[in-house]
Amino acid sequence: MSDSSDPAGRFAEAARVTRLLYATAQRARDDFTAAVADLGLSSAMARTLLLLAEPAPMRTIADGLGCDPSYVTGVADDLESAGLARRVAGTDRRIKLLELTAAGHDRRSDVQTVIGQHATVLRLDDAQRAQLEGLLQLLVAPPA
Amino acid sequence: MSDSSDPAGRFAEAARVTRLLYATAQRARDDFTAAVADLGLSSAMARTLLLLAEPAPMRTIADGLGCDPSYVTGVADDLESAGLARRVAGTDRRIKLLELTAAGHDRRSDVQTVIGQHATVLRLDDAQRAQLEGLLQLLVAPPA
DNA sequence: TATTGTTATACTCTATAACTATA
DNA sequence: TATAGTTATAGAGTATAACAATA
Numbered sequence: 001m002s003d004s005s006d007p008a009g010r011f012a013e014a015a016r017v018t019r020l021l022y023a024t025a026q027r028a029r030d031d032f033t034a035a036v037a038d039l040g041l042s043s044a045m046a047r048t049l050l051l052l053a054e055p056a057p058m059r060t061i062a063d064g065l066g067c068d069p070s071y072v073t074g075v076a077d078d079l080e081s082a083g084l085a086r087r088v089a090g091t092d093r094r095i096k097l098l099e100l101t102a103a104g105h106d107r108r109s110d111v112q113t114v115i116g117q118h119a120t121v122l123r124l125d126d127a128q129r130a131q132l133e134g135l136l137q138l139l140v141a142p143p144a
Numbered sequence: 145m146s147d148s149s150d151p152a153g154r155f156a157e158a159a160r161v162t163r164l165l166y167a168t169a170q171r172a173r174d175d176f177t178a179a180v181a182d183l184g185l186s187s188a189m190a191r192t193l194l195l196l197a198e199p200a201p202m203r204t205i206a207d208g209l210g211c212d213p214s215y216v217t218g219v220a221d222d223l224e225s226a227g228l229a230r231r232v233a234g235t236d237r238r239i240k241l242l243e244l245t246a247a248g249h250d251r252r253s254d255v256q257t258v259i260g261q262h263a264t265v266l267r268l269d270d271a272q273r274a275q276l277e278g279l280l281q282l283l284v285a286p287p288a
Numbered sequence: 289t290a291t292t293g294t295t296a297t298a299c300t301c302t303a304t305a306a307c308t309a310t311a
Numbered sequence: 312t313a314t315a316g317t318t319a320t321a322g323a324g325t326a327t328a329a330c331a332a333t334a
Binding site for chain 2: 007008009010011013014015016017018020021022023024025027028029032050112113115116117119120121122123124128129131132133135136137138139140
């Protein structure tokens with residue numbers, strides 16, 4: 001380990017851990033994508049299924065996915081084509097709710113099962129995962 | 145905390161920590177991009193500068209960036225336009241080495257300094273960062 | 289024939305802007 | 312007039328395939 005008080009040492013230390021952080025996040029993404037691909041789902045479709053415990057407006061789904069509403073249109077189309085969801089009118093008729101079909105609920109349950117079995121972070125035991133969570137929270141917390 | 149032995153509980157636990165992992169990696173990326181933008185550099189340019197302690201072939205740079213060699217062409221063009229690097233012929237004349245100019249070495253040093261000051265992971269103290277590194281290594285290690 | 293770097297092109301993901309139908 | 316969703320388009324980032332020069 002290098003002396004973290006000198007500038008070059010601090011950089012090297014940061015670079016090493018940052019690279020590892022990127023690699024881990026990428027690994028988690030790849031594992032998720034592979035797991036849901038086995039269920040015939042794109043990553044976006046799977047994430048949207050997970051948001052739909054209850055019917056939700058397109059706008060709410062966009063917020064949940066962290067994307068623009070225009071992007072949700074295509075994902076909703078894909079889920080409808082696959083027979084996993086349907087659009088239904090809200091009481092405010094500008095709003096369309098996306099609602100899972102019976103098959104959609106089943107598939108959503110399948111996603112939860114496979115992710116609960118194969119999620120990358122579950123390679124850690126409960127204590128390790130709690131430790132990881134605490135450290136990550138420090139990193140994403142607003143500046144002190 | 146939910147009972148991690150039931151499928152729904154395991155999924156919820158995994159989802160929570162995974163989301164946090166994604167958010168942290170994104171935060172680290174955003175911080176890096178912002179820090180090097182202040183130096184007039186794109187993220188790709190900054191990463192390439194960091195690889196060029198010594199002149200290196202395009203192919204080697206591609207491996208370092210984890211991208212296709214065709215992508216390096218544009219990054220090298222950008223660095224040349226900015227007067228930070230130049231292409232020089234290798235002894236094998238198929239090979240072009242990318243070599244930093246004096247200004248390029250200075251800028252590379254600036255990048256190391258600002259990252260050593262502002263890297264997201266440096267918000268953790270040495271012990272915490274060592275702990276994080278150990279946990280992440282468990283996650284990216286090949287399956288047992 | 290195989291390899292390096294480049295070019296031209298295409299693909300994925302996602303956003304912006306303009307449009308419609310309500311409100 | 313403001314908002315929800317859609318459409319068409321554009322952009323960033325990156326890869327693939329074909330090519331010229333060299334080995």
